Amino acid sequence: MIWDPLLLTLKLALVTTFLLLIISIPLASWLAQTKSKLKPVIETLVSMPLVLPPTVLGFYFLVAFSPGNAFGNWLNDWFGIKLVFSFPGLVLASILYSLPFMVHPIQSGLSSISPSLKEASYLMGKSKWETLTKVLLPNIKPAVLTGIVLAFAHTIGEFGVVLMIGGNIPEVTKVASIAIYDEVEALNYAAANFYSAILFITTFAILLSVYLINGRYIKPFWK
Amino acid sequence: MMDIQIQKKLDSPSGNMVLDVVFTIEEGQMVALFGESGAGKTSLLRILAGLLQPDKGRISVHEKIWFQSEPKVINLKPQERNVGFVFQDYALFPHMTVLENLQFAAGKRKNSNLQHLIELNELGDLKHKKPKNLSGGQQQRVALARALAQQPNILLLDEPLSALDDNIRRKLQKHLLEAHKEYKLTTILVSHNVEEIIKLSDWVIELHHGKIVEQGHPHQLFASKEINEDFKVTAEVLSIESSGNSFIAQLLVQNHVLKMSFSQKQGKSIQKGDRIVLASNDFKPNVYKK
Structure with missing residues (x-):
């Protein structure tokens, strides 16, 4: 069906963004306050997907998780998890690939808050978790929104990683960006145009709404 | 009674220095820490609050140990000390109203009597406002009320009145003194304003480059330097x-x-x-x- 690649893209972006949010909040809050010597190394790893060709990530992912290799084979035998050419594999790769888009805004948001807010909360007897959820995160809503939207939009726009580790299996790994490539190769320009136009309009609308809200041109729903 | 005996290496703008102090504070006293900037006053306050860990020493409050470096390291977290702290920048939570700030500080404590605190600090008209809509003096009153809402044993104030003009400053000094008496607090206040210290405190500790150079009753301490002229x-x-x-x-x-x-x-x-x-x-x- 012609809508399948679009629905798959949407599903991938939603699942990836949700999991990224759960992972990135603790990671970003650790990066924002740590004095550990490991910090530059972790920061570099988080930022790598910004500059690394997606094919490099895809290639090592393939090597690591292919059932032809020891680790991939072990995962398959013991847990029945197959990460190559499967939807869970796409999600995992997308999380790694979009990690900087979620972590960076949240980290810089947390770093910009005066440390005395956190200290005041601790002195009131509040735990680190309560301080994070009730004091820090509510004060960086624009940063969290930016992270969510950028990660979502970036996942929609993935191509290289998905092609390397997902292949082109209809209803499993054939997302919209792959479908466009596929249709163009088959000289089916009408279908390619259909997918392209929808992706173009969707990403435009998403990014525009972020700039409007964070630039205070329109009032966000939480105020 | 607070027994304090601590050492801590500090990086100050004027190079390294060692904060090395020993002193005792009686229950119910209002003590001022006095000295030029960079003398270690704020660091000392942060150490008492548990926000900064000393290298060596011992802090005990009402016979409970808050910090000791030997024989076994004990260091109570800020959460376990029940200290009210008024920060220099007030640290009011920007996303909460005045009342919500107080409620958050009071937490599950039953008897915090927020209504009385609101009246004492004249916050009635402001309780549904966000901090960014308040003036400096109003923010300071909220910060003080919030520190009291958690029913602390000890109140620490880091130059709370330094950014305010003289009129508001005098009024807030009155509020502070009333609260100190009513809640039977032990209060430690960082200040470099002699007038304020004479008005508020019963004891002054003067720090210079991390060491205590003088301590005593404010009238005596400040007067002693001026005996040559009338x-x-x-x-x-x-x-x-x-x-x-x-x-x-x-x-x-x-x-x-x-x-x-x-x-x-x-x-x-x-x-x-x-x-x-x-x-x-x-x-x-x-x-x-x-």
Whole structure:
């Protein structure tokens, strides 16, 4: 069906963004306050997907998780998890690939808050978790929104990683960006145009709404 | 009673220094930490709150150990000390209203009596406002009320009144003194304002470069430095010009500009921009009420 690649893209972006949010909040809050010597190394790893060709990530992912290799084979035998050419594999790769888009805004948001807010909360007897959820995160809503939207939009726009580790299996790994490539190769320009136009309009609308809200041109729903 | 004996290496703008202090504070006292900036006052306050860990020493409060470095390291977290802290920047939570800030601080404590705190600090009209819509003095009152809402044993204030103008400052000093008495608090206050310290505190500890150089009752401590003259004030020379046999100078004393005449000899020795001391050993002023 012609809508399948679009629905798959949407599903991938939603699942990836949700999991990224759960992972990135603790990671970003650790990066924002740590004095550990490991910090530059972790920061570099988080930022790598910004500059690394997606094919490099895809290639090592393939090597690591292919059932032809020891680790991939072990995962398959013991847990029945197959990460190559499967939807869970796409999600995992997308999380790694979009990690900087979620972590960076949240980290810089947390770093910009005066440390005395956190200290005041601790002195009131509040735990680190309560301080994070009730004091820090509510004060960086624009940063969290930016992270969510950028990660979502970036996942929609993935191509290289998905092609390397997902292949082109209809209803499993054939997302919209792959479908466009596929249709163009088959000289089916009408279908390619259909997918392209929808992706173009969707990403435009998403990014525009972020700039409007964070630039205070329109009032966000939480105020 | 608080027994404090700590050492901590600090990186200050003027190079490394060691904060090394031993002192005792009686329950219910209001103690001022006094000294030039960079003397270690704020660091000492942060150590007491548990926000900064000393290298060595021992802190015990009402016979409970908050920190000790030996034989076994004990270091209570800030959460376990129940200290009320008023930060220099007030640290009000921007996304909460005044009332929500107080409620958050009170937490599950039943008897915090927020209504009374709101009245005491004259916050009635402000309780549904967000901090960014308050003036400096109002924010300071909220910060004080919030620190009291958690029913602390000890109240720590880091130059809470330094950013405010004189009128509001006097009013807040009154609020602070009332709260200190009513809640039977032990209060430690960082200040470099002598007037404020004399008004508020029963004991002053003067720090210089991480060490205690003097401590005592504020009247004695501040008076002892001025025994040579009966009266003296510091002034800045704004302008000076000769006029016949004498010199006429405009002087800035605190916020007032005075015009005074000087003899030839005195006038030649001072220049515009100098800081001078006006002293009199036989000072008989005319006194009247404002």
